[in-house]
Amino acid sequence: MSESLLRVNDLRTYFHDAGAIARAVDGVSFDVARGETVAVVGESGSGKSVTALSILRLIRNPGRIEAGSSILFEGREMLGLSEKEMRDIRGNRIAMIFQEPMSALNPVLTVGEQIAEVVRVHTDASRHEAWERAVEMLALTGMSDPRERATAYPHEMSGGMRQRVMIAMALVLRPALLIADEPTTALDVTIQAQILELLQKLQEQLGMAVLLITHDLGVVAEVADRVVVMYGGEVVERATVTELFDSPQHPYTEGLMNAMPRLDQKTARLTTIPGIVPPSTSWPGGCRFRDRCAYAWERCEMEHPPLYAVGENHESRCHLAIEPDRRQSPHEPLAARAGAHQ
Amino acid sequence: MASNRGIVGTVISRLVQAVIVVAIVTTLVFVLIHIAPGDPFAAAMDNPNVSEALRARWRAMYGLDQPLLTQYVRYLANVARGDFGWSFSMHRPVLDVLKDALPNTLLLAGTALVLGFAGGIGLALIQAMRPGSRTDRTLGAGSMFFYAMPDFWLALMMMLIFAYWFPVFPVAGAVDPIMHEYMTPLAAVADRLKHLALPAITLALLSGAAVARYQRAELLRVLPDDFVRTARAKGVSERRIMLVHVLRNALIPTVSLLGLSLPGLFTGAVFIERVFAWPGMGWVILNAVSTRDYPLVTAGVIVAAATVTLGSLLADLLYAVVDPRIRGR
Amino acid sequence: MAAESIGTSTHWTRHVVRHAGFAGGVLALIVVVALLAPLISPYDPIAQPDIIGLKNAAPSFVHPFGTDSFSRDVLSRCIYGARVSLSVAGLATVIAVTLGTLYGAIAGYAGGVIDAVMMRFVDAALAIPRVLLLIAILALWNGLPLWLLVVVLGVTGWFGLSRMVRAQVLSLRELDFVAAARAVGASSPRILIRHILPNVVPTIIVAATLGIGHVIILEAGLSYLGLGVQPPSASWGSIIQDGADQVGSAWWISLFPGLLIVTTAIACNALGDALHAAFDPRHTTGAMAELDS
Numbered sequence: 012m013s014e015s016l017l018r019v020n021d022l023r024t025y026f027h028d029a030g031a032i033a034r035a036v037d038g039v040s041f042d043v044a045r046g047e048t049v050a051v052v053g054e055s056g057s058g059k060s061v062t063a064l065s066i067l068r069l070i071r072n073p074g075r076i077e078a079g080s081s082i083l084f085e086g087r088e089m090l091g092l093s094e095k096e097m098r099d100i101r102g103n104r105i106a107m108i109f110q111e112p113m114s115a116l117n118p119v120l121t122v123g124e125q126i127a128e129v130v131r132v133h134t135d136a137s138r139h140e141a142w143e144r145a146v147e148m149l150a151l152t153g154m155s156d157p158r159e160r161a162t163a164y165p166h167e168m169s170g171g172m173r174q175r176v177m178i179a180m181a182l183v184l185r186p187a188l189l190i191a192d193e194p195t196t197a198l199d200v201t202i203q204a205q206i207l208e209l210l211q212k213l214q215e216q217l218g219m220a221v222l223l224i225t226h227d228l229g230v231v232a233e234v235a236d237r238v239v240v241m242y243g244g245e246v247v248e249r250a251t252v253t254e255l256f257d258s259p260q261h262p263y264t265e266g267l268m269n270a271m272p273r274l275d276q277k278t279a280r281l282t283t284i285p286g287i288v289p290p291s292t293s294w295p296g297g298c299r300f301r302d303r304c305a306y307a308w309e310r311c312e313m314e315h316p317p318l319y320a321v322g323e324n325h326e327s328r329c330h331l332a333i334e335p336d337r338r339q340s341p342h343e344p345l346a347a348r349a350g351a352h353q
Numbered sequence: 354m355a356s357n358r359g360i361v362g363t364v365i366s367r368l369v370q371a372v373i374v375v376a377i378v379t380t381l382v383f384v385l386i387h388i389a390p391g392d393p394f395a396a397a398m399d400n401p402n403v404s405e406a407l408r409a410r411w412r413a414m415y416g417l418d419q420p421l422l423t424q425y426v427r428y429l430a431n432v433a434r435g436d437f438g439w440s441f442s443m444h445r446p447v448l449d450v451l452k453d454a455l456p457n458t459l460l461l462a463g464t465a466l467v468l469g470f471a472g473g474i475g476l477a478l479i480q481a482m483r484p485g486s487r488t489d490r491t492l493g494a495g496s497m498f499f500y501a502m503p504d505f506w507l508a509l510m511m512m513l514i515f516a517y518w519f520p521v522f523p524v525a526g527a528v529d530p531i532m533h534e535y536m537t538p539l540a541a542v543a544d545r546l547k548h549l550a551l552p553a554i555t556l557a558l559l560s561g562a563a564v565a566r567y568q569r570a571e572l573l574r575v576l577p578d579d580f581v582r583t584a585r586a587k588g589v590s591e592r593r594i595m596l597v598h599v600l601r602n603a604l605i606p607t608v609s610l611l612g613l614s615l616p617g618l619f620t621g622a623v624f625i626e627r628v629f630a631w632p633g634m635g636w637v638i639l640n641a642v643s644t645r646d647y648p649l650v651t652a653g654v655i656v657a658a659a660t661v662t663l664g665s666l667l668a669d670l671l672y673a674v675v676d677p678r679i680r681g682r
Numbered sequence: 683m684a685a686e687s688i689g690t691s692t693h694w695t696r697h698v699v700r701h702a703g704f705a706g707g708v709l710a711l712i713v714v715v716a717l718l719a720p721l722i723s724p725y726d727p728i729a730q731p732d733i734i735g736l737k738n739a740a741p742s743f744v745h746p747f748g749t750d751s752f753s754r755d756v757l758s759r760c761i762y763g764a765r766v767s768l769s770v771a772g773l774a775t776v777i778a779v780t781l782g783t784l785y786g787a788i789a790g791y792a793g794g795v796i797d798a799v800m801m802r803f804v805d806a807a808l809a810i811p812r813v814l815l816l817i818a819i820l821a822l823w824n825g826l827p828l829w830l831l832v833v834v835l836g837v838t839g840w841f842g843l844s845r846m847v848r849a850q851v852l853s854l855r856e857l858d859f860v861a862a863a864r865a866v867g868a869s870s871p872r873i874l875i876r877h878i879l880p881n882v883v884p885t886i887i888v889a890a891t892l893g894i895g896h897v898i899i900l901e902a903g904l905s906y907l908g909l910g911v912q913p914p915s916a917s918w919g920s921i922i923q924d925g926a927d928q929v930g931s932a933w934w935i936s937l938f939p940g941l942l943i944v945t946t947a948i949a950c951n952a953l954g955d956a957l958h959a960a961f962d963p964r965h966t967t968g969a970m971a972e973l974d975s
Contacts, residue, residue, distance in 0.1 A: 069585050102587035109586075114579035119601045119677055128597075129587045164677045180587065370805070377806035382818065389822035501947035503899045505906050506922055506940035509929050513937075517930035524930075616811040623813060624903055628926075638814070639907060642821040654818045658810045665809070 015042040016220050017066070017188055020081040024058075024065045026074045026291075033291040035061040035074070037244035043188065048214065048221040050235035050252075052228060052267065056288035058244040063190050063224045067107055068097050085187065103133045106181035110193035112173035116165040122176045123149075123161025129183050148179040151216075153209060171202035178209065185217050192224040207234055228271045232256060237324075240264050243299030244291055246318065250325040260327035262304045286346025298330070305341040306331060367669055371662045378658040379432050382651045383425055437652035442644035447652045450637060455656065457527060458633030462622045464549060465556035466611075472557060473564025474600075474607070480565070481572035482595060492565070499562035504555075504621040508628035511555045522551040525630035552629040556621050560614060567610055571603040578602070605676045612668025615661045702956035708949040712942075716764035725755035727762040728914055738932040748934035750924050759921050760939050766917040767943070770832055771897040777836025778897075779843060779890045783882065786847025791855060791874055801848065807841045813903065820909040828915060831904075835897055843889045847882050854878050884961035888954050895950025902943055918943050 024036040036058040043049045053059045064070055066082055068089065082089045084105065089097070101107075109115040117125055126145035130136050136144065142161070149157035152175040165173055174194065181189055191210065195203040211234055214221055223235060231238055231252065238255045240248040240263065248261040259265050266284035286303040289295060298316050301307035310330050319332035331337055419427070431437070437447035476496065480489040499507070516524040523529070527548050528541075536544055575581070576599055584598045623635030630636065634653055641649035715722060725731075736753035747756035789800040815838055820826060826834065854860060855878070863873050902919025904910030906926065911917040916924075918939035925935025 067586055069582060098588045098590060100588070101585065102589075107586040109579065109583060111579060115583045117580040117584070117598050117602070119605070119675075120598075128584075128589065132587065132589055132593070166678050177583075180583075370802075373802065374806040374809045377803065378810055381806075381810075385818060385822055497948055497951065498944065501895065501899075501944050501951055503902050503906075503919070503922075503940065503943055505903055505926075506936065506943065509922070509926060509936050510940065513929050513933050517933075616809070620811045620813040623811075623817075624906070627907065638817065642817060642907075642909070645821070645824075647822070650818055650821055654810065654814045657814050661811060662809045 014045060015083075016045045016085060017043040017222070018081075018083040019062070019066065020083070022062065022065055022080045022082065023077040024061050024070055024074060024080075025077055028073050031292045034244050034294060035291045036065060037291075037294070039241070039244070039246050041239045041246060041249060043220050043222055045187065046214075046218055046220055047236045048223060048234055049237050049239060050223045050225060050231040051239045051241055052225060052231055053241035054226055054284075054288055056291070057241040058291070059224050059226075059241045060192055062241070063107065063192050063222065066190060066222070067101055067105060069101075069107075099133070102129045102181075102186075103184050104186050105188045105190065106184070106186040107190040107192065108174070108177045108181045108194050111197050112170060112177050113165065113197075115177060116173060118165055121162050121164055122168070122173075126161070126176065126180045126183055129180055133184055144183055145179070148183040149176070151182075151213070152176075152179045154179075169202075170198050171205065174198060174202075174206050175209070178206075178213070182213055182217060182219070186219055188220045188222060189214075190222045190224070193226070194223075195230065196225070196227070203230075210234070228267055240267070243288065243294055245299065245328060246326075247300065247328040248326065249318070250322070254322065254325050258322075260321045260325065260332065261300075261329045262306055262331070263300050264327075266303075285344050298328075302345040303347075305344050306337050307344070308337060310334070363673060364670065367666050371666050374662050375655070375659045376429075379429060379655055380425075382654055383428050386647060386651060387421065387424075432655060437655075438648040440641070440646055440649045442641060442646040442649065447648050450649060451634070451652060451656050454632060454634045454637040455660070457631060458619075458622050458626070458635065459660075461549065461552055461556065461626070461631060461633055462618050464553040465560060465622075466614075466618060468553065468557035469560035470564050470607075470611070473561040474568050474604070476561070476565040477568035477572055478595060478600065480569045481576065481599070482591070484573055493569070496562040496565040499558050500566060502559065502562075503624075504559055505624035505628055507559060508552070508555045508625045511551055512628060515551055523548055525628075527632050548631075552625045552631050556618070556625050559621050560618055563614065563617070564607070564610065568603065568607055571606055572599055575599045575602045605672070608668060608672045608675055611671070612665035615664040615668070619657055619661055699956075699960075701952055702960070705949040705952035705956065708945065709953065712764060712946055712949075713768065715761060716768050719761045719765055723758040723761045725758040727754065727758040727916070730754055738928070738935075740932075741934050747938045748932070750921075750935045751928065751932070756921065756935055756938060759916055760918065760942055763916050763918045763921055763939060764942070766828075766911055766915055767898050767901065767919070767946075770828070770835065770901050770911065770917065771894045773832045774835035774839060774897050774901075775890050775893040777833065778839035778893060779886055780840075781837065782840030782843030782889070783847050783879070783886055785840065786844035786849075787851050787874055787879060787882070789844070790848035790851030791870065791878065793852070793855075797848070801845070804841050804844055808845075812838055813900065816900070816904060817907070817909060820904060825912050828911065831901075831910060835901060839893065839897065843886070843893075846885055846889070850882050850885060851878055854881055884957075888958045888961065891950055891954035891957060895947040895954070898943055898950075899947055902939075 019042065020040045022036055022039045023034070026033040026035055039058070039062055041049065041051075051059045051062060061070070061074070065076055065080075066084075066089075068076070070076060076090060080090060084100070089100070092100075116122065120128075123142060123145045126148060127138070127141035130141035130144050131138070134141075146157045146161050149160055154160050154172070154175055160168075160172075165176070168176070177194075189210075194210065195206050198206060207230065210221065213219075221234075223230070225231060235252045237251050238249070239246055240255075240261065242261075242263050248255070248259070248264045250260075255264065256268070259268055263284070270283050284303055289299065289302075295302065296315070297313055298304070298307065298311040301311040304311065308330075314330070316328045316330050318326040318328050321327045321332050435448055437451070439445075440447045440450050443450050473496075476492050480492050483489055512524060515521050527545065529536075529544050529548075532544075572595070581594060581598055584594045589598070619634075622633060623638065625631065626633045626635035627639050634657055638650055638653035638657075641647075641653065730752045733753045736749050738749065738751055741748040745755050745757065747760060749755055750759070785800065785804075789797045792800075816834065819834055819838075820831075823830075851874075860873060860877055863877050868876070898918075901910050901917060902922065905917050905919030906923045908923065911920050913920070921939040922936045925932055925937075929936050
């Protein structure tokens with residue numbers, strides 16, 4: 012990782028409301044090199060989406076990126092930039108696509124207008140030039156009849172089409188980094204594959220880095236170079252994609268993998284992690300995963316685990332790293348027991 | 354092409370509805386006239402100089418001696434032909450009286466509509482840029498104040514302030530009663546505008562207050578939508594987000610408010626015309642009320658209802674034009 | 683997103699409660715003044731002590747709101763006027779709300795052709811500007827007694843509410859608990875009264891609160907035209923009318939009752955909005971606009 016494009020360091024994004032503080036992102040660090048794909052994985056409530064929004068500083072009141080956080084992009088500290096300077100970066104150097112391509116597109120503007128707007132806002136291209144670039148970009152996303160399609164409204168398109176529009180809108184200015192927040196979750200399985208393929212193709216063609224936010228390890232295995240697993244507003248495991256799938260270290264990562272449907276296994280036994288992510292207003296002390304963990308012991312209650320180095324470029328926020336013997340004695344997690352009573 | 358047929362179909366069905374509505378209104382008015390005490394000649398009847406024979410002839414002349422059903426059918430037929438009878442107080446056909454008055458009301462209400470919607474939407478935009486700020490709260494209090502104001506009272510107060518205390522505008526009328534005929538064309542237009550200003554501003558303040566309240570709520574409703582976040586992620590400025598992305602969506606329901614606000618606008622015009630002696634529908638109808646000129650009163654109500662219905666119809670069609678999601682169907 | 687759903691509701695609730703409290707307090711004060719009129723009022727509202735010497739006297743310590751062209755004390759007239767304005771508006775609203783609820787509930791519950799016919803009638807009624815209809819009626823029946831004025835105001839004021847009630851009943855009708863009641867053989871009126879109407883109560887309360895403010899303004903307008911409250915009774919609107927022709931010289935006669943109307947109407951609107959917000963978490967001010975017609 013000699014040259015990193017994006018370096019997030021100790022990012023903390025809190026939501027303040029009526030005395031309560033929701034620590035949605037609580038000390039997250041990772042980096043993204045030029046041209047690579049980093050996946051941020053976690054359930055909903057893990058803080059992954061807030062992390063993505065924080066990078067573009069799209070956090071709205073009552074949310075706040077706390078002092079001491081740092082986001083370096085192309086060597087510049089973004090948290091010190093003015094709103095005007097941030098706007099120059101958004102959609103231009105860093106672009107973002109969202110999960111729900113229906114609601115993420117403006118229903119009363121044509122898709123061409125929405126793509127061209129990016130060009131108009133960031134360059135001094137004329138209306139006509141911007142439109143031409145929008146059409147070109149739509150063609151690049153594999154849309155047939157792009158000139159015709161550009162004049163359509165979002166409701167006249169299918170979900171897959173709309174996501175292509177979102178991608179065209181994000182990439183029209185060739186950003187250095189694309190943040191994709193669950194880009195395929197809302198789509199049919201066959202369309203999912205097409206969209207992922209398209210993203211990979213365009214990434215190669217345009218040489219951008221991708222920060223992929225997802226809960227789907229299947230998607231991660233397919234496209235990511237490195238993986239950041241998040242839980243409870245923290246990074247709980249960080250590794251290259253092969254490392255992670257070969258030897259997951261954190262019990263949460265293991266849980267996610269067991270919850271993954273596998274084609275190679277004959278018995279399609281899907282296990283889910285019992286319980287839910289606790290509310291971000293009250294993270295438990297010690298390890299935040301312990302109530303749902305099959306290995307949790309006293310230490311997990313007493314001591315908040317740091318990110319232990321568990322291999323080359325592989326870290327895990329679990330005390331098992333220093334007490335590996337505990338792996339021999341799994342038990343029923345607290346959350347499962349509580350759940351059984353209900 | 355299917356979409357075209359859709360629009361035409363909508364127009365036709367709404368036109369039919371409008372006709373039905375006007376027919377019901379006409380019937381209602383007919384019923385009201387006939388269950389009301391006395392007969393439409395009450396005012397003339399009070400005149401002791403009118404002989405009983407003359408009254409009977411009048412009754413026969415206007416068909417009041419016919420059976421009710423005959424009268425009803427004849428009445429409907431007459432209304433459908435635009436024949437509303439004779440205005441006793443103005444000594445002219447009712448239709449002619451209304452023909453003179455309606456343009457004045459449309460001018461007043463139309464001016465107020467444009468000013469009120471433009472101003473109301475503008476205020477709402479300023480408020481929605483910083484919801485909860487001092488500006489927002491001050492403007493909100495202002496629109497609440499005007500929203501709760503009786504039309505005629507505001508008109509009186511505007512008259513007091515801008516015609517008596519600071520005589521910027523004339524007190525009443527549509528034109529200068531003496532000098533207007535002798536003015537050059539340009540001066541005549543200026544004279545008209547000067548007379549229009551105070552009633553139109555009064556009416557615009559009232560409708561603008563309602564529009565501002567509604568539009569602000571609509572803007573704030575759209576603001577948290579996902580596509581607004583998308584626009585932010587594209588690097589679009591807050592100002593442009595508000596004006597292009599949010600406003601375009603929030604204006605769509607406001608178009609339907611346009612149709613809904615027409616009855617209120619018409620009503621406001623009635624009172625404001627009275628206060629400023631503006632010779633429109635309201636002024637004519639109220640004068641007819643005090644002279645007990647029933648044909649004129651009832652015709653005024655029917656024409657007003659028809660105007661409002663037509664206006665709502667136009668607003669509905671406009672709605673279909675501004676919303677691409679409806680337009681396509 | 684988790685971020686958006688956190689809290690803000692507590693904030694909002696507090697805001698609503700404060701507004702509702704203040705508006706309710708203002709209304710209560712006006713009602714108390716109206717009730718205690720004989721005790722509070724400094725003069726007899728219809729006494730004409732000195733029709734020449736005390737005619738159109740400007741506001742002073744003796745007559746804070748001034749006097750009118752019959753030398754009557756405007757403050758006292760306003761205090762007594764509150765009784766007329768409030769009771770006319772209150773009773774007319776009760777009539778309107780009762781009619782609107784029943785009509786809307788029946789249409790919504792009956793459905794089909796009955797519903798269609800009933801609602802076409804409402805469409806037609808809503809197309810007539812209410813004030814014009816009232817002007818036509820009040821002109822044809824000249825000088826109605828007060829109680830009939832109340833009835834007429836009530837009978838012309840329920841169309842908008844009936845639409846809202848119908849829409850709600852229509853959706854409530856399909857819900858499980860209504861189906862369950864029907865399955866155990868409950869009769870239609872019983873289902874309507876026991877199971878459906880209670881769910882419509884919030885709408886009714888909001889409509890009534892907003893309606894009172896609206897009728898106060900409406901009645902004032904009619905009285906200003908000489909078609910509403912007839913002398914010797916005087917509502918706030920009648921007092922404005924007393925001063926309307928001389929607004930340039932004796933502005934106080936029309937100013938003060940108008941301010942009272944505005945205050946009362948604002949309080950009603952604010953209370954109505956606050957209640958609406960309290961009943962409906964997905965609150966928008968605009969949604970109630972329809973009730974104005």
